[in-house]
Amino acid sequence: RQQLSQIAKFSTLHTRPEGHKYAYGTAGFRLLGSLLDSVVFRVGLLAALRSRKLDGETIGVMLTASHNPPDDNGVKLIDPQGEMLEASWETYATKFANAETDDELTKEYLAVAEALKINLDSPSNVIFARDTRASGPALVAALKDGLQAAAADYADYRILTTPQLHYIVKCINTRKTAAPYGDPSEQGYFDKLATAFKIVTKGKAKPPVVTVDAANGVGGPKIRELARCIGSDYLDINVVKDEIDAVDRLNFQCGADFVKTQQKLPVGLEPAPFELYASLDGDADRIVFYYVDEANKFHLLDGDKIASLAAMFIRDLIAVSGVDLQVGVVQTAYANGSSSKYLTDILKVPITVTPTGVKHLHHAAQLFDVGVYFEANGHGTVLFSNSAMKTLESFEAQNPGQQDAVTTLLSLAALINQTVGDALSDLLLVIAILSHKAWGPNEWNLTYTDLPNRLVRVVVKDRTAFKTEDAERRLVEPKGLQAHIDALVKKYKSGRSFVRASGTEDAVRVYAEAATRLEADELAVKVSDSLK
Ligand code: NG1
Ligand code: ZN
Incomplete structure (x- = not known):
């Protein structure tokens, strides 16, 4: 069939690097941008199929590696209501990405279509966007090739935050329903938020001034645009770390992940006491707040x-x-x-x-x-x-x-x-x-005081040996380890600790909290030592 020969033909332009195993995880595919060309092409094919499976509803594809370093990139699919891709399709994504040859890829494509009774001549609609990374434009080209090969209709929304694309996907798919989500455009997004914000804060105390660290990513220009739509009478905002053209500064010594994991200020920020600060991550789907007190002590609001x-x-x-x-x-x-x-x-x-x-x-x-x-x-x-x-x-x-x-x-x-x-x-x-409460x-x-806590990353021989239950709070395997952790925890006031395998890195994570900093650290070390 024509589609299959197109796929085979285009695929030769996006060959899979040898020896690399790809896996669609919680963050989609995420790794060095230079290793993603074939993956993104193939995600284009899958997005086309996914839309066909859902009667032509619009599927989103976002190119971003969030809080990761500048050389990384990533790709993930967005389902019609703006949710993450249905879990059963993650397996197909992984299979497509790992197909060894062009021939194997077309076979996989056909196999999914047949297994799910997808009519390859039915309509297919896909929209996509990317963050500010240097590898983005080339990956967009690969994605377009995939969508074209699979005969999908597509629209390029250029540079957006991840949540903006989720919003637009949902708007498109609810346009003709009884409850349309909004106007499917970036301006529609800004207008919806701005209007709602003005109604919510009308007649309340002037909101606190906020300084936002945009991680030198896509959030910087977007937040300025949003603030412009709201107007300075309603919102007093400063944006810092918004050098999107300095591509190597993305997420570098700033941003939500840096602030949360290091529990400290973005490098170079000189805060005024008791003023409100916030940090976004590289694709603006995460935010943490913080401030310093009169003694310049840092307080995180996570x-x-x-x-x-x-x-x-x-x-x-x-x-x-x-x-x-x-x-x-x-x-x-x-x-x-x-x-x-x-x-x-x-x-x-x-x-x-x-x-x-x-x-x-x-x-x-x-x-x-x-x-x-x-x-x-x-x-x-x-x-x-x-x-x-x-x-x-x-x-x-x-x-x-x-x-x-x-x-x-x-x-x-x-x-x-x-x-x-x-x-x-x-x-x-x-x-x-905060404006409602005049806080x-x-x-x-002051609503509550965090217990001191410590998160430790421990590299082990085989992280799959760590099996948990009770929402990852208890280890079932390796046998006996949980009893040992329980015995350690018991010795600490307000002690709590658990161990689980990371889903995104080849390591296990140990979390510990206790009444004092010293005790939380000690508990984390003792539990970590027991894993070796
Ligand atoms: P893993 O690597 O499975 O612990 C990490 C974060 C999650 C989540 C995912 C997103 C911690 C402890 N874990 O997961 O909260 O954000 O990455 O991909 O922060
Ligand atoms: Zn993110």
Whole structure:
């Protein structure tokens, strides 16, 4: 057939480097940009098939390596409602990427089409975008070849943040439904967020000034554009680390991952005490906040603090409005023990714990009326269920206070990017809440005090030997190790520790927390030593 011969022909232009094994993981394919040409071409083929399987609904392809170093790049698929690619298709992605020859690739292509009864003549729609990396344009060319070979219709959205592309995918696919998500364009995205932000903050205290470190990535220009749409009467923002043309500075000594893992300020930032700062990652889907006190001590406000702030605010709005809705929070084992205690004991908000990986958190959050989920590293969002939206939209308020709370809840649902964690949307959410409470970062931080904690990466012979249960909080294998960890933990006040294999690196991670810095460090070392 014509499509198959086109694929075989184009594939010769994108040969697979020998000896490299590819795997579609939680972050899609992610590695050195120079090793991705054939992978991206083949992802184009898969995206075309995925759209055909779903009756021509639009699929997204994002080229980014997020917080990774500048020479890396990556590619991941976005499903029609703006979610991550359905898990069963990750296997096909991996198979396509590893096909040894052009011939084997066309065979795989046909095999998937046959197994899933996909009509290769049916319509296929794909949109794509990339971040600011130097390897991006060449990979876009490879992707276009793949889409053309597979006879897909496509549109190039050029440079976007990852969450912007998720948003546009969802907008396109909901355009003709009863609940369109928004205008499927970048301007539509900015306008939706700006309008919602202005409604939420109307008549409230002037929000705190915020300085944003954009990791020298795509978030810098986008946040400026967003701020322009909102206007300086509503938002006072400074953007730093926004040199997108200095490609080697991307994520270098700055950005959300640097700040969270090093627990320190971006290099070169000279903060004023008690002012609010935030750092994005390279594709602007993560954000962490921080400030320094009068003694110049650094205080991190991470994903757990964002989740707690959002849950508190939404819980209070629900209480004032009188609507019958339940807000819940989804965390992973890495959530600080103090945050879980605060949510459960003080806010009385239910918590679900899931394994690491956004898709697990996202699915668990869908089970609440309003589900707040954040990984400690600052990736997360808030989901309003369809029935919660209906309840809010049809609610008849008895007094202005109730009306105000319901309007705010509905505007929050528009302000928050519900397809995926979005640093820009999360930034506005946090600022809006601080404005309502007339809080600065210090007041926010005082809601609870993080337990000192330590995360250690340990290289082991075989990380697959580490099997866990109970949302990765307990080891089942190697046998006996959990009992040993339990015995160690018992010796520390507020001690907690767990071990799991990383899903993104060839290592295991040890997490430990305890009442004091010294004890948390000691526990982490002792548990790490027991793995050798
Ligand atoms: P792994 O390598 O499986 O621990 C890391 C992060 C996750 C998540 C993924 C994203 C930690 C401890 N783990 O996973 O939270 O962000 O990368 O790809 O931060
Ligand atoms: Zn990212």
